Each structure stands twice: as structure tokens, then as C-alpha cells.
Amino acid sequence: MAEVKLIGAWFSPFSRRVEMALKLKGVEYEFIDEDLSNKSPLLLKYNPIHKKVPVLLHNGKPIAESSVIIEYIDETWEGPSILPKDPYERAMARFWVKFIDEKCLVAMWKACFSPGEEGEKAKEEAAQLLKFLEEEIKGKKFFGGENIGLVDIAANFIGYGFGILQELMGVELLTKEKYPNLYEWIDGYINHSFVKDFLPPKDKITEVFKAFAQPGYSGYKPKF
Missing domain, CATH: 3.40.30.10 (Glutaredoxin)
Structure with missing residues (x-):
């Protein structure tokens, strides 16, 4: 092996x-x-x-x-396909992963941790970017269709960690009222039998985020 x-x-x-x-x-x-x-x-x-x-x-x-x-x-390795088989759909999956990594996560992270005007600007930017994902997931169970695929896996922080972070930081950005389609995806994603095994305990993640939020914290912090 x-x-x-x-x-x-x-x-x-x-x-x-x-x-x-x-x-x-x-x-x-x-x-x-x-x-x-x-x-x-x-x-x-x-x-x-x-x-x-x-x-x-x-x-x-x-x-x-x-x-x-x-x-x-x-x-x-053999097994369920993570990327779509169709070349166009594969290209689009790569596009959305890049969009999530280079646009969404950066703005969402800054919206929670950046002070003052920079933070407010990041909130506005993140809100606009999330609208694209809201439209993309419309009418779908998962970004990959009926099954979890590359984009769903790439969006795991949006599906789980960000909800904990925005609650901790008092930020109301990703809500059911503003993004009903995305919120429905989140509910289906975190309650999927496969995904549940990969969700770290909320209290442990909260403690990590609390450390990041401490004034003068100089340790490791993700760089989205």
C-alpha cells in the first residue's frame, strides 16, 4: 500500500x-x-x-x-469523483475555488478582524462577493450538484467556521435573511453524514478565534 x-x-x-x-x-x-x-x-x-x-x-x-x-x-485514487468529468464544469469548479480563496475568504476574514474603516469596507466587499455564491448555489443541493464536490469542500470555512467567527466577533454578515440559498446549502452541508466527521468542536474553534482576536496577538493567524 x-x-x-x-x-x-x-x-x-x-x-x-x-x-x-x-x-x-x-x-x-x-x-x-x-x-x-x-x-x-x-x-x-x-x-x-x-x-x-x-x-x-x-x-x-x-x-x-x-x-x-x-x-x-x-x-x-479510485473512488467518487471530486472534480466534474465535463471539461467546462471542471474549469468552472476551479474558477469558484479561486474566487472563494482569493476573494471571499480574504474579505470575510478582514470583515471580522480589521478595525474601523478598513473593516467596514471589507464587510461591504464581502457582502457583494457572497451574492455571487448565493446566485451560484440557487436551485442546487450542493455546488457539485447532488453530491459534495470540489467547490463544497473548498467552501468548508464558509459552511462552518465563519458562522462561529462572526458570532464571536459580533458581525452580522452571512445571515439567513440576506442569503437564503447559501444558508440552505450551509444547513445541508454541515448536517451531511460525511461532513459531520470533519467538523471540529465549536468550543475548540472558538478558543482559537479568541486567541486571534486578542490585542497584540503575535502568534500564528491564518492569512486568507
């Missing part, structure tokens, strides 16, 4: 993306929980460019960046 290891962090939504992909394919793996405030020689060795998780080791060969890893997993 091929040796598969995943260098990640238990609270990282990007690490969880990869874990979900491995589980969907039925791949056995070893999870190496990284202390991102004191990065290990192992992480620095296998991801010297970005120095961040996740990193997949397959027979000793490293693959970095969650979206790249997921495509590798989808192409390497």
Missing part, C-alpha cells in the same frame, strides 16, 4: 479540505499535526517556498497547496 501522510493543522480549513478528499476516496493516511507558531523542520523541508500547511506526502513525494493536492488525489 502506498504511504500517505498529511502535514496539517487540526483547525486549518485548508487541511480539512485535503482530509475530506482523502476520506472521499477511501485513502488511509497519517495526519501530522503541525504547530504553526513553531514550524517543524519537516514542514520547512517539504514546503520551503510557502512554509505552510497542508502538505501531502505520497511515497515521500510532497505536494503543496490544498486545491492542487485535491486534484492530485482525485486523479491518483
Whole structure:
């Protein structure tokens, strides 16, 4: 059997993306929980460019960046398809993942943690960006159609972690009233029998977010 290891962090939504992909394919793996405030020689060795998780080791060969890893997993192992088979639909799935990573998550994170005018501007930007996802999910059970796919996995922070974060920070951005289609997706996503296994306890995630929110906090903080 091929040796598969995943260098990640238990609270990282990007690490969880990869874990979900491995589980969907039925791949056995070893999870190496990284202390991102004191990065290990192992992480620095296998991801010297970005120095961040996740990193997949397959027979000793490293693959970095969650979206790249997921495509590798989808192409390497048998099992349910994570990306669509149709070339156009595959291209669109990649587009939405890029949109989520480079636009939505950045604005949503800033909306919660940036002070004053910068925070208000980020809230407005995030609200506009979420409207695109609201329209994209309209009439669908999941972004992948009837089954969870690449975009659903990529949006896991929107589906779970962000609700905890905005409650903690007193931000009302993603609500049922403003985004009924997206909210319906969230409800179906977090209550899916497969997804439930990957949702960290709310109290543990809350403690992590509380640390990020402390004035003068200088430890690790995700850089969306």
C-alpha cells in the first residue's frame, strides 16, 4: 500500500479540505499535526517556498497547496469523483475555488478582524462577493450538484467556521435573511453524514478565534 501522510493543522480549513478528499476516496493516511507558531523542520523541508500547511506526502513525494493536492488525489485514487468529468464544469469548479480563496475568504476574514474603516469596507466587499455564491448555489443541493464536490469542500470555512467567527466577533454578515440559498446549502452541508466527521468542536474553534482576536496577538493567524 502506498504511504500517505498529511502535514496539517487540526483547525486549518485548508487541511480539512485535503482530509475530506482523502476520506472521499477511501485513502488511509497519517495526519501530522503541525504547530504553526513553531514550524517543524519537516514542514520547512517539504514546503520551503510557502512554509505552510497542508502538505501531502505520497511515497515521500510532497505536494503543496490544498486545491492542487485535491486534484492530485482525485486523479491518483479510485473512488467518487471530486472534480466534474465535463471539461467546462471542471474549469468552472476551479474558477469558484479561486474566487472563494482569493476573494471571499480574504474579505470575510478582514470583515471580522480589521478595525474601523478598513473593516467596514471589507464587510461591504464581502457582502457583494457572497451574492455571487448565493446566485451560484440557487436551485442546487450542493455546488457539485447532488453530491459534495470540489467547490463544497473548498467552501468548508464558509459552511462552518465563519458562522462561529462572526458570532464571536459580533458581525452580522452571512445571515439567513440576506442569503437564503447559501444558508440552505450551509444547513445541508454541515448536517451531511460525511461532513459531520470533519467538523471540529465549536468550543475548540472558538478558543482559537479568541486567541486571534486578542490585542497584540503575535502568534500564528491564518492569512486568507
